[in-house]
Amino acid sequence: MKKYFLTDEWKVIEDGFDKSYNRVTESIMSLGNGHMGLRGNFVEKYSGDSLAGTYLAGIYYPDKTVVGWWKNGYPEYFAKIANSANFIGIDLKIDGVTIDLAEVKFRDFKRVLNMKEATLSKSLVVELPDNEIKIEAVRFLDQVNKELALIKYKLTPLKKSVQVELTPYLNGNVKNEDANYGEFFWQGIACTAKDSLDVLTMKTKKSEFEVSTAMQYQLNKKAQVTPKQAENYLARKISLTAAKGEEIILTKYIAVCTSRDYPQSEVPEQAEAKVKAAVKQGYTKLFAEHKQAWDLIWQESDIKISGDPAAQQGIRFNIFQLNQTYTGHDPRLNIGPKGFTGEKYGGLTYWDTEAYCLPFYLATHAEKVARNLLLYRYHHLEKAKENAAKLGLKGALYPMVTINGEECHNEWEITFEEIHRNGAIAHAIKDYVDYTGDKEYLVKYGLPVLIEISRFWADRAHFNQYKDKYMILGVTGPNEYENNVNNNWYTNRIAVWTLNYTLTTLKNLKNNNSKHYQKLLTELTINPQELELWSEIAEKMYYPYLKEYSIYAQQDGYLDKEQKTTADLKQADLPLHRNWSWDKILRSPFIKQADVMQGIYYFKSDFNQADIARHYDFYEPRTVHESSLSPCIYSILAAELGREDKAYQLYLRTARLDLDNYNHDTDDGLHITSMAGTWLAIVRGFAGYEVKAGLPTFRPFLPQAWTDFEFKLNFRGRRIKVKVDSTQSHFDLEAGDPLKIKVYQHQYELSTAENLSIKNK
Amino acid sequence: MKKYFLTDEWKVIEDGFDKSYNRVTESIMSLGNGHMGLRGNFVEKYSGDSLAGTYLAGIYYPDKTVVGWWKNGYPEYFAKIANSANFIGIDLKIDGVTIDLAEVKFRDFKRVLNMKEATLSKSLVVELPDNEIKIEAVRFLDQVNKELALIKYKLTPLKKSVQVELTPYLNGNVKNEDANYGEFFWQGIACTAKDSLDVLTMKTKKSEFEVSTAMQYQLNKKAQVTPKQAENYLARKISLTAAKGEEIILTKYIAVCTSRDYPQSEVPEQAEAKVKAAVKQGYTKLFAEHKQAWDLIWQESDIKISGDPAAQQGIRFNIFQLNQTYTGHDPRLNIGPKGFTGEKYGGLTYWDTEAYCLPFYLATHAEKVARNLLLYRYHHLEKAKENAAKLGLKGALYPMVTINGEECHNEWEITFEEIHRNGAIAHAIKDYVDYTGDKEYLVKYGLPVLIEISRFWADRAHFNQYKDKYMILGVTGPNEYENNVNNNWYTNRIAVWTLNYTLTTLKNLKNNNSKHYQKLLTELTINPQELELWSEIAEKMYYPYLKEYSIYAQQDGYLDKEQKTTADLKQADLPLHRNWSWDKILRSPFIKQADVMQGIYYFKSDFNQADIARHYDFYEPRTVHESSLSPCIYSILAAELGREDKAYQLYLRTARLDLDNYNHDTDDGLHITSMAGTWLAIVRGFAGYEVKAGLPTFRPFLPQAWTDFEFKLNFRGRRIKVKVDSTQSHFDLEAGDPLKIKVYQHQYELSTAENLSIKNK
Structure with missing residues (x-):
């Protein structure tokens, strides 16, 4: 089977863009932090086939059910996680022309899911009749401040200066593809634009979850800014001229707060406060903390496989998701x-x-x-x-x-x-x-x-x-x-x-x-x-x-x-x-x-x-x-x-x-x-790992295709590192009190002081 | 159980009107002639709960199907007999006020299904603040000319003269109640009004059945007539003054032709021709032929039950339907x-x-x-x-x-x-x-x-x-x-x-x-x-x-x-x-x-x-x-x-x-x-009737509640009358060659010359 994505132990790389595969790539490139999740959609306009998806944990709509023939006892509704306001969007115009990634010509396209850092980045060079524009974007959903999403969007004209119009927006006019009767699950509550801050508040119908999405941005250059507003839509049109070789950097900060976590009346102000605090902390600091949180996650849940990069990528992808x-x-x-x-x-x-x-x-x-x-x-x-x-x-x-x-x-x-x-x-x-x-x-x-x-x-x-x-x-x-x-x-x-x-x-x-x-x-x-x-x-x-x-x-x-x-x-x-x-x-x-x-x-x-x-x-x-x-x-x-x-x-x-x-x-x-x-x-x-009668037990073997594999286990206050190579299995108590374990039905004492290696059977 | 309808051997009678039971009554009072059928709806406006139903044999819409979970092999559609243009409607205004039978006061209400003649009639006296209007309506779906429907509508002011506005119409804006996504199954093709004749042509979507409904009317008095037209709607507004005690009679002739029976291009002209011919023949003649056809049907398929009028009404109702x-x-x-x-x-x-x-x-x-x-x-x-x-x-x-x-x-x-x-x-x-x-x-x-x-x-x-x-x-x-x-x-x-x-x-x-x-x-x-x-x-x-x-x-x-x-x-x-x-x-x-x-x-x-x-x-x-x-x-x-x-x-x-x-x-x-x-x-x-090895065989008994029962059988060119009373069963060959029959396992010869009576076992 031809692999669409490049093999890399920590990354999933789309090298060159295949329109017809876009929905698959969007799924693969999804980000999430337990509080919310995003499919790997482009921030720019994309008129091709795509499922734009923004989902918030626990925010659902009780969609009217569909049955062939009603039977007594059937539920009245089928809850659907509501596809929520699009907050990643940044419309881009170059010299007055909208850049639609489904239409425009480009080269050097890469979309990269970095699993170690939990970021999604994208780079490409747009080829215009008389110019080339390099675009680099990276986003993450904050693993520490779970209500935050950050996007850094860079743009550089390569051949000559251009008129740039960047329009970061919030758009609540989002429908679920999977809606039984094509219903719109949301009602708009408020669009509030103050100074440089926008707050869009929407509420799911029937289930009445209120969600406020707040946005602020930073730009590395002075520009003319016009607020824009429409039904369930807030945006800032940023107009500027970018010189040849000049790097324009737009950082979009988003906070998403819901009435699951706050009293309904406080949701908009919470979102506002969170996004303000985020801007204050700044991208670099927030990202460093986010990365650190992921380092800890990987420290506990990673599986390392040597000798088989595709297997390594596969298992990391699964653990990551x-x-x-x-x-x-x-x-x-x-x-x-x-x-x-x-x-x-x-x-x-x-x-x-x-x-x-x-x-x-x-x-x-x-x-x-x-x-x-x-x-x-x-x-x-x-x-x-x-x-x-x-x-x-x-x-x-x-x-x-x-x-x-x-x-x-x-x-x-x-x-x-x-x-x-x-x-x-x-x-x-x-x-x-x-x-x-x-x-x-x-x-x-x-x-x-x-x-x-x-x-x-x-x-x-x-x-x-x-x-x-x-x-x-x-x-x-x-x-x-x-x-x-x-x-x-x-x-x-x-x-x-x-x-x-x-x-x-x-x-x-x-x-x-x-x-x-x-x-x-x-x-x-x-x-x-x-x-x-x-x-x-x-x-x-x-x-x-x-x-x-x-x-x-x-x-x-x-x-x-x-x-x-x-x-x-x-x-x-x-x-x-x-x-x-x-x-x-x-x-x-x-x-x-x-x-x-x-x-x-x-x-x-x-x-x-x-x-x-x-x-x-x-x-x-x-x-x-x-x-x-x-x-x-x-x-x-x-x-x-x-x-x-x-x-x-x-x-x-x-x-x-x-x-x-x-x-x-x-x-x-x-x-x-x-x-x-x-x-x-x-x-x-x-590894044959099981807990039997309170004891971690193992019956390890190494698949022939691999050189070795290694993983960690939390068990009652201990962290045990297990590594299986072609001849032996190694057990290393990284943290916690000594404990007994069993390997191939023999019992051993494990302590931080001493590693245990057992010959494979 | 209280019976809503009066018991009568040949009729189903609603004596007094119960709004809450109207849908049931409408079902019971249905008329049909194999080519088309009508629920027993009122011709006048009725804003109460009702299922207005006009159905044409074989005219269906492939309604988009609904399933809980799609399974390979499921059909794409569920065919629905399309609720078709309402052709019975006659709007009535008295002194400028629309008569809505759900709102107006009335007395002496009767709705009668006459099974012998296959007619539905209705009579009532509308009580207005300063007047009373007697209304009598009767309709039938022609059993001989199956594309014809006829309605005779009589109106008599009882206390003083009134301004009457009668508006017979054809209305194609009819939806199926049972439509999975509330779709309108029809598209309008043409509304044609010529002289005194209206032809409404509609076509079902997807299945593309074309249906033309033609209407003409007769009135027993000169009146001012204004044609009316709207989307999928044709009508004639008839204005006149009716003196106290004067009987105003409107006869509405309808022909319904479909592309199941004619090339599509001919459907409207066929409907036009049929309705013209009907008017020419006139209500009385058409009804006489219709009644005669039903006499023949009853002659062959009736079951007579003596001693139990409710049972008699019940079985006749079933045979009738x-x-x-x-x-x-x-x-x-x-x-x-x-x-x-x-x-x-x-x-x-x-x-x-x-x-x-x-x-x-x-x-x-x-x-x-x-x-x-x-x-x-x-x-x-x-x-x-x-x-x-x-x-x-x-x-x-x-x-x-x-x-x-x-x-x-x-x-x-x-x-x-x-x-x-x-x-x-x-x-x-x-x-x-x-x-x-x-x-x-x-x-x-x-x-x-x-x-x-x-x-x-x-x-x-x-x-x-x-x-x-x-x-x-x-x-x-x-x-x-x-x-x-x-x-x-x-x-x-x-x-x-x-x-x-x-x-x-x-x-x-x-x-x-x-x-x-x-x-x-x-x-x-x-x-x-x-x-x-x-x-x-x-x-x-x-x-x-x-x-x-x-x-x-x-x-x-x-x-x-x-x-x-x-x-x-x-x-x-x-x-x-x-x-x-x-x-x-x-x-x-x-x-x-x-x-x-x-x-x-x-x-x-x-x-x-x-x-x-x-x-x-x-x-x-x-x-x-x-x-x-x-x-x-x-x-x-x-x-x-x-x-x-x-x-x-x-x-x-x-x-x-x-x-x-x-x-x-x-x-x-x-x-x-x-x-x-x-x-x-x-x-x-x-009666224990079965055909075994080519012989009609019987094993009769009489239910205790009955005095006797009698029915006829067609069998290979013969008509056999069978009557079972409390002591004997009688077999009478009414038509056809002599034949052998078996009763209680004994064989007998039956001929038109001689009746056979066998003691019940």
Whole structure:
């Protein structure tokens, strides 16, 4: 596959401009700082194909929903992250002619995403009939002062002097491309122009989020300035003459404040104050702090790969985007599948967060970051209970897709039936507690969630008198290429796990602190019969089984399908979801993403190597990995089985998914949550890292294509550096108290005083 | 239940006006003549809640579709019968004030649907501060000259003379209520006013059907007339003075011609010519012919019930609406679930036609009427093949919902999976051939359809190596409260039936006319291996079975559901589709409409009484009959089992479905296709009428609530009158050659010379 972007270990470089690829490049070149995000759009006018995108965390519009046929229980709206006021724009006129980058001739074009510094820069030379203008622009979204965005825009006439008109602007007339009825999500509140400062205030309709965007600029030369104003639009027209070779530098400071963070009446003045303070501090100082913050992020979460620059670029890109999307500073936020890089999926939260992203944040950030991801669900518990009640069920059903705790998705087979998401949300509590040892969280915030999820499972299962078993009918498992199946093994298994974990947690609490236990029972109106029922369901759960293969069946009737493997598929069939009708997909044996194997991944300790191998050998050949969340799970399990080449091959399927536009859909935005999957494949897979019984354990190997790889782990106050080379694995405690770790099942003591090197197996 | 309409054997009478019930009344009072239909709207201005509806057979707009999530294979559009130019309107001003029936005071209001004459009339006295105006209006859609509509409008001042302004108009500015994006489906082509004649020509967008509506009027008094014109609007303002007691009579003649029937360029002149001819003939003559045509219809299709006027009104209403909706004059037309009475379901064709309506038309109309219903599908064979190909399958898959042969529905579980519809379409061929003996149709038009449907079944089934059986996975059966199930017994059974019937037909052809047979094999590229495969599939089809009950299972896994019956439901649960979420419905055992029992109804001769009873006793208590197509099937089977009371109870559930607004949804339009179900319940159920081996057979009984009932049957050139009273059944051959019939399994000879009376069992 031809690579569009140049390979560089810290940069993504577009060298020369391909119009037809622009939407992909815009996605790739996205910037974000957890508070806001921008696609890599040009600041200048660009009349070509483009998705201009400015997104603010948590600012959404409840878009009127669209369904083929309304069904009782469907949500009324689908929340969409609102594409917000364009604040990067700077219109440029040279000698009275507007520069439109889709029309004008230029050379030496470069657009560079610098991942180390989290900047996007662009340079080119515009070729005019009688002149050449060099343009260099760089921008960043401040990682320290998250409400700030800065743009430095340089312009130099190369052949002769020119009349320049630069018009930095704020434009609130922005529509979501993904709006069901083409509605405009915003209403303008105020356009305020004072002295050199502009403040545009807009409010989302219905959801009523108020957003003020303030702008000031600096120019390295005196110029004539005319304020401009129109509906939801503020600008400053700056006119000047630039001599040949003279460098004109415009610095645009932007502050974006929202009523999520301030009382509504204060939002405009906050934005004004922030932008003024920014100008006062100046670009250089702000950038230095921003860069320093990113240095710290990289210090904790970087993975270094030697011997394979493309792999290095790929993993850094993924880690970079994860860190741009979610910083953990606000428990009301979460991680959308597209982050701030596009509008698909409405910018909302899926179970991806718990199942794929949480381990990344646990290992590479302060504990509070992962804790905030968990608290997000804790805070939505009441809404999850309402959601279950809407379906006529007890307990809590977390939504499949949400921004504020309410369900947004509206396909019955997903919304109502893909209930295994509840299991991942419960299991994340265990992951967090096992990793951090934070038992207090478990009791205070974990248990209320676990109990309501258990209630849901208990009510959703029913007793089958003919088989003397409990069953869960009518579900969609992680493999969404099956809908409305009975007894999806993964769902049944994770339901039972939830019940058992909740029961064990309660029992431990009873043994350790019976007073608190009694209080809890009263508070949560738990009675002993309820706990007995949970225990009975857990014991008598039915699991579909394939005698012929001595493995669990994905669901009842799986073996009734015509048994084929991916080897039977033609290239023209792939991806199935584009080439086959839905019914053909559903009745085929092909699996979209790890399903039984997702369960084996979660509950690996319940299976021996032979068990895992039997399941793997049956299901992997039937899996088409048409979810970007699939290969990492198989990669980790292949690594577990010592199938190193297979593990590496599977890792490759998503390692550069967006950078190489592997699925031809990066124009829609990046696959943010699946980026965590490649981190998992390396750290959990290649290094075999897991926390077992409170001990970090490793089973490392080095993929043949690499010289070595290295990463860091946060673990209960320590920072451990792990480096795997072709012969040895090195463990270096960079910070924190000594601790025990296990490597290939042997236990070692690790301290800052002494490095540990273990020969690879 | 309080009845809103007065009971009358030939009329539906609204005595006094209830605004809040107006939409229901408008549905009930609909008129149609197969070419066009009108809801029972007022001619005068009515600013209250109303669905003004004028629909022309076959004139549709391909409305942009709406889906929750696009799936490969979904149709691009959903055809909607376009709500067309309002031609009934007559604005009325009295002394300069517009009469708005939603605002003005009136008394002695009556709206009467006369089913015998197929007219809608209305009378009332408008009470003005200083006067009273009597209004009487009557309209009909001409059953002979199907492009004509006539309205007679009478007005009499009762207290003193008044200035009257009558404005008959044509208004093309009509929108469908059911438009996905609020689009206007029409574009105006021409407004032509000549002398006393107006022609409005409109064209549907995209589908480009041109429709000309021509209007002329007559008035029984000289008046001042001013033509009026606006966009898509033509009118004549008629001003006059009416003396106290003076009867002013306005007769409005309308002709509606469409480019479905004439070359586009001729449409306006055709409408003009038709309306001129109508005026020439005059109201009285046209009405007399219209009435005569309806007399003939009633002579063939009436059911008389003595001793129960409400039942009499109910069945006549149903027969009336069926005859209004489809007359069989045009094989390009079919029967929409709402006919011309509303916009729900887009006015399209479902499998209801073949499964429920065909027997009615076979027994009560000339053979060509049923034949045209079959030809409709024959003409769509190529599109059905394209539809199968879209799903990656061989043969033909007829659409679930269509107007022109292309699929319109867009829920995967229906569109792609409710494939049993193919079976009903195949079976209708057998029904027609068995009834009429028209073997020529079978070979010429039937076989090509049967073969392509067989090819579809053969490709859709697959061989299961583990069970040594063929299976059909991923279907939705007639019971739409199950989606995406495996091995729906009904589907598997009707698939096998199709294969066998096709094979038998081919074999008979081979034996009788081997030359034609050979030609056919070549034409349809059938090879012997293909026939062998069909035969193997038919032999080795898998049928789910419940050993515990010695009955066929609705589908695999049905008994895994929590087994409850309708006795376990609370009133607040019903109807389930309004009160339960879809997942709860799906995993419940409750059955929307006859599914296994639909198969037993079709293939009754394969089961003995005990078999039928076992299935009935298992499935009926689990059936909620939330499709209006369900009770009739159970009623017929109850009758078959000699459970007369049950048969009658089930018949009652739909006998007056719309007249009593039983399901609270008649405001959307009438349940046209299910009306055939009540006819079936009486004729097939109570009278036990079936054609077996070419002989009409009967198993009559009289419901206890009735004194007697009587109906007529067309059968191969004969007309048989059947009357069942409390002791005997009487068979009277009114026309045609002598024939053999069977009553309670005994054979009799019937001739016009002699009546036959048989004691009831």
